[in-house]
Amino acid sequence: MSIDTTRTSKYFLVCAGGTGMRCLQSFINMCSVGMFAGQTIDVLLLDTDAENKDKKNTENLIQKYSKLMHNNGESKSNKAGEFFSANINLYTFIPDYSKETTKRFTLISEIEKGDPLVNKRLGDLFYEEPVQEFDLSHGYRAQTHLGSYLMYHAFIDEIRKANSNDDYKYSSELYKFVDRIREANNEGEARIFSLGSTFGGTGASSIPVMPIAITDAAKIISGGMVQMDNLFYGASLLSNYFTFPSPSDAHKAKDGIIADAQFFPYNSAAALMYYIKNQTILDTYKRFYILGWGEFNKINTADYKMKISGAKEGKTATGGKKQENPAHILEFMCAFAAKHFFENGKADDLKTISKTEMVFKGIEAMSKGDEKIPVINFDDLVASPKGTSEKGIDDQFKENLYAFMAFSSLLQERYKGRTENFLSDLSTYNSTYSLTEMQIEALDHHCSYFAMRTDTHDGDEINIPGWFPQMWHSLNEAPEGTFLGIDPLVFGKAIHKEDAKWMPKWHKLYTETANDNPFDVFVKRFKKLNGSKNGATYEEFINDIRNTFRSFSEITIDPDENKIKSENLEEQLN
Amino acid sequence: MKKITTLLAILLISSPALLAATSVTVANINSVITEIYMQAGFLGIIFAILTIIIVSTTDYDLVDSRIRKQKDVLKRRIIFFCFLLLLPIFWFFMIGWNFDANACKLIIYNWDPNAQWLGQRLLSAYKVAGTSILSGCFIVFYVLFAWLFAKFSNRYKSWIVIYSNHKIFGQFSLNKKNK
Numbered sequence: 001m002s003i004d005t006t007r008t009s010k011y012f013l014v015c016a017g018g019t020g021m022r023c024l025q026s027f028i029n030m031c032s033v034g035m036f037a038g039q040t041i042d043v044l045l046l047d048t049d050a051e052n053k054d055k056k057n058t059e060n061l062i063q064k065y066s067k068l069m070h071n072n073g074e075s076k077s078n079k080a081g082e083f084f085s086a087n088i089n090l091y092t093f094i095p096d097y098s099k100e101t102t103k104r105f106t107l108i109s110e111i112e113k114g115d116p117l118v119n120k121r122l123g124d125l126f127y128e129e130p131v132q133e134f135d136l137s138h139g140y141r142a143q144t145h146l147g148s149y150l151m152y153h154a155f156i157d158e159i160r161k162a163n164s165n166d167d168y169k170y171s172s173e174l175y176k177f178v179d180r181i182r183e184a185n186n187e188g189e190a191r192i193f194s195l196g197s198t199f200g201g202t203g204a205s206s207i208p209v210m211p212i213a214i215t216d217a218a219k220i221i222s223g224g225m226v227q228m229d230n231l232f233y234g235a236s237l238l239s240n241y242f243t244f245p246s247p248s249d250a251h252k253a254k255d256g257i258i259a260d261a262q263f264f265p266y267n268s269a270a271a272l273m274y275y276i277k278n279q280t281i282l283d284t285y286k287r288f289y290i291l292g293w294g295e296f297n298k299i300n301t302a303d304y305k306m307k308i309s310g311a312k313e314g315k316t317a318t319g320g321k322k323q324e325n326p327a328h329i330l331e332f333m334c335a336f337a338a339k340h341f342f343e344n345g346k347a348d349d350l351k352t353i354s355k356t357e358m359v360f361k362g363i364e365a366m367s368k369g370d371e372k373i374p375v376i377n378f379d380d381l382v383a384s385p386k387g388t389s390e391k392g393i394d395d396q397f398k399e400n401l402y403a404f405m406a407f408s409s410l411l412q413e414r415y416k417g418r419t420e421n422f423l424s425d426l427s428t429y430n431s432t433y434s435l436t437e438m439q440i441e442a443l444d445h446h447c448s449y450f451a452m453r454t455d456t457h458d459g460d461e462i463n464i465p466g467w468f469p470q471m472w473h474s475l476n477e478a479p480e481g482t483f484l485g486i487d488p489l490v491f492g493k494a495i496h497k498e499d500a501k502w503m504p505k506w507h508k509l510y511t512e513t514a515n516d517n518p519f520d521v522f523v524k525r526f527k528k529l530n531g532s533k534n535g536a537t538y539e540e541f542i543n544d545i546r547n548t549f550r551s552f553s554e555i556t557i558d559p560d561e562n563k564i565k566s567e568n569l570e571e572q573l574n
Numbered sequence: 575m576k577k578i579t580t581l582l583a584i585l586l587i588s589s590p591a592l593l594a595a596t597s598v599t600v601a602n603i604n605s606v607i608t609e610i611y612m613q614a615g616f617l618g619i620i621f622a623i624l625t626i627i628i629v630s631t632t633d634y635d636l637v638d639s640r641i642r643k644q645k646d647v648l649k650r651r652i653i654f655f656c657f658l659l660l661l662p663i664f665w666f667f668m669i670g671w672n673f674d675a676n677a678c679k680l681i682i683y684n685w686d687p688n689a690q691w692l693g694q695r696l697l698s699a700y701k702v703a704g705t706s707i708l709s710g711c712f713i714v715f716y717v718l719f720a721w722l723f724a725k726f727s728n729r730y731k732s733w734i735v736i737y738s739n740h741k742i743f744g745q746f747s748l749n750k751k752n753k
Binding site for chain 2: 410414415416418421422424425427428429430432517519520522523524527528529531532534
């Protein structure tokens with residue numbers, strides 16, 4: 001994809017591993033619904049598993065996003081602007097572990113060269129034998145002690161190669177990314193935020209070494225001539241929040257080393273201990289955002305896939321083409337942590353931080369029997385500074401998110417995701433917009449991805465919940481009002497047998513559309529606000545859609561009221 | 575509100591004041607004929623408003639063309655053309671025919687033969703000019719009110735009957751590029 005080098009950025013995002021990819025998807029969606037309006041963010045996508053489905057989905061999403069982004073946003077940190085108004089430059093770096101000479105630690109380390117016996121003894125000091133021998137093409141498989149070493153090595157190796165060869169430099173996206181950081185450092189400020197898990201493989205391996213790797217790489221580029229004093233590092237430390245069935249014995253025997261979800265809590269605990277005690281980490285990172293799922297029920301990704309596909313049994317996928325987990329609210333919170341890091345505190349204030357600040361916040365919980373249910377509100381994601389008189393950023397974000405969900409779902413419900421057909425209907429009503437084929441295709445993709453898409457499974461066409469409803473599923477189908485105060489029907493919960501499965505009912509988002517014919521209400525309001533247009537631009541289209549939905553009154557369900565109602569009902573029944 | 579407006583319109587149409595009996599003389603023939611024209615024009619205006627109200631009750635339709643075609647504009651056009659066709663027919667037959675059947679008998683039998691031309695003029699005013707004025711007013715005022723509604727109150731349903739897809743009746747473009 002082409003990179004816009006005309007806009008300078010001071011925000012840099014490093015997304016590593018499968019969880020990092022999903023956090024990045026959340027970040028892209030945050031930008032889709034109007035955050036970072038008018039600003040530019042450089043994103044480095046870092047993975048070791050070239051075939052990871054989450055990575056492919058993320059790359060695809062950014063490619064489509066780049067066709068939809070525009071420069072119409074007003075650059076303000078406490079403002080939710082127009083859809084797709086943040087500019088995102090994507091850079092990808094995937095250490096190549098598919099070659100015969102790089103697919104194992106022993107091959108990369110050239111253990112057979114020189115004195116193999118001494119080399120092996122040295123290797124054995126740090127790593128067990130299976131760790132030295134497993135195939136790296138599916139990532140670091142939760143072996144972070146090996147992963148950190150290899151990731152740093154891969155980083156520095158790539159920059160050295162690029163620095164010594166102009167052709168290689170031109171093709172190396174990592175080099176370009178680090179060079180942009182170096183430029184931003186020279187201009188006075190570069191904020192680099194890392195997204196990834198603490199319990200998996202690539203993310204957990206990359207986060208500890210990222211500041212050192214980037215700073216060293218930037219020093220290599222500048223020939224060590226420039227002080228890297230204006231680089232500020234932050235990261236989200238995401239502990240285990242999902243699970244999957246343990247791999248079978250046969251699977252374990254075949255792969256030797258394989259990620260096992262039952263060890264994720266221990267991995268997380270060990271990693272957190274390391275993060276809070278390691279002096280290098282504490283010296284290099286300015287801020288950590290610690291995120292975890294505590295006592296709440298964790299989504300089992302295999303169960304989720306079976307529920308959606310209707311299959312009777314699922315297979316554990318810890319990497320490769322089948323690793324595609326549902327979105328989770330914690331990933332979305334990570335994206336907002338990045339926003340917080342980017343926009344809070346001046347560079348001079350960050351310079352005064354000598355030891356990593358740890359940031360965390362609690363979320364409300366409700367009890368349902370023995371189970372604890374999280375109650376997620378918009379101000380858990382983003383909150384305005386106290387004392388501001390304008391409408392809070394959480395409310396603005398809520399309006400935008402509702403609007404985007406409503407639009408995406410309307411497209412699915414009425415047009416099977418075809419924007420072109422929707423535009424044709426609007427044109428009948430004298431509202432004609434000129435969108436390029438590329439924009440239409442990208443919008444189709446993005447809206448389907450966001451709300452719902454259809455797929456063929458065993459010859460049947462099934463609805464697959466989109467990114468936003470997936471978060472509701474990840475909360476084990478959060479009861480009414482506990483997830484952002486939204487009616488579960490909006491996420492596709494069916495109330496009648498004849499209802500299409502997982503079809504989002506967007507009209508339940510607004511008072512005006514909940515009871516009347518929602519399409520009539522929408523077009524009436526659309527025409528009233530935007531009038532007739534002939535040959536209007538894509539930017540106008542996006543803005544008109546947003547304004548129309550934002551003009552409706554949002555329905556917010558209070559989970560407490562709902563709880564009282566159900567308790568009263570239970571009492572009456574007893 | 576819509577029901578009240580509809581009821582009011584019906585009451586006005588059937589109001590005896592509109593069709594009140596008047597004695598026609600040579601002295602007042604012109605003013606009576608003008609009254610007939612005004613009656614037709616007024617009825618045209620009322621029916622134009624009534625049609626606008628009725629077409630506005632049809633919901634907008636958003637539907638994938640692969641499933642079926644949008645039908646709301648078609649429904650509104652059918653309503654509009656039904657009114658446009660039925661209104662003059664109704665006027666011509668109900669008023670004109672009634673006049674022809676009853677009043678003409680009076681003209682032939684009771685009127686002074688020298689004043690029979692008054693009856694002929696009245697008949698022509700009802701049957702020919704009245705029908706044309708009614709239709710003309712209906713069309714002109716429908717277009718005018720629909721445009722005013724669209725322009726100043728952002729209510730487009732009635733205007734879409736006349737002008738959709740940036741073309742007149744969705745078919746004829748004023749802009750050569752759109753053809």
